[in-house]
Amino acid sequence: MKEHYNIIENVAVFCASSDGVDPQIFQTAFKLGEELARRDIRLVYGGSKLGLMGQVAEGIMQNGGFATGVIPEFLKTKEVVHKGLDRLITTADMHERKLSINELSDAFITLPGGFGTFEELFEIVTWAQLGLHRKPVGLLNINGFYDDLLRMLKTMTEKGFLKEDNLEILLVADNIEELLSQMHGFKPRPVPKWMNKNQP
Template sequence: MKRIAVYCGSSLGAHEIYKEQAIALGKFLAKNNITLIYGGASVGIMGTIADTILSEGGEVIGVIPTLLEQREIAHKGLTQLIRVETMHERKAKMMELADGFIALPGGPGTLEEFFEVFTWNQIGILQKPCGVLNINGYYNKLIELFDHMVREKFLQERSRNVFYVDDNYEQLIHKMLGFVAPAIKTY
């Protein structure tokens, strides 16, 4: 994987570990010449990971809707900042540019972006690995929800396994490198 999209918060969150792990992941990506594709902001976890990669000599491509350019404070020092008109265009551009996707802690926007990648993989529109970096157990309830969906027969087990989960970014990326696209879902 040469380019990884990271979905994450425009806030730093309640615990320092979120920032620490964003920095560690950023250093790892830069060291391994993996370009970051992200939402283009200079604030929160988004800004932290971008700043880290840039300070380590890595490449960062931001994709930001003009609507959010001022609100999220677009990052001025990126390798490339792509401006788009809508959130739909942002997601589509990020999906086009990235070879894989990782969700770090974030809010509803982070989840919405991750769910689209997950769903598109599930139904065969996209065939790229996606993962959840479960820092500090942040996504435990989400993982429980997916397991509940499987038990209640609203999600097939093979579809549940479309995304990887780990609390260690190196192990998560290693899992993602072994990605095999699932069979296209049929009914």
């Protein structure tokens, strides 16, 4: 039987616009960009030059890759926006930004971050749960950053608030190579009949 393989040409990366205090996380953000460039996968991200966002962009651009930034008008200041990107898309607001990132991307990777990163992750995985997209969603758990979150997701499942099938939508690994391997092999689950508008 032929092994399933997703072709990923554009990957969205959600992550912090701050550096954080863990050098391993900071360095891995750059390495992710480097690895995407090596695999000829284009980056789609929030367009900032700051923090982990800036590191991913630098990692891909310094290694000959292609980076697209998507930034809302109110954040498009010289202190925030990355001026060296191959492509910069300006949106009216945050909602339009997220829709644009979804449309441009074949897959999603989340690195460490704060409220904004969590919001992006949970929205995109919820869209997958609802069948609004069938793209792989990955969580890069660098240095155990997401251990507590993963325990919380397991508790949600044990308490009956999250189905095991839906928990498995979220692909998790602690290194870049393993996560990308999982994403290439990801098989989207059938959309539940009650969610399929084409069903009688």
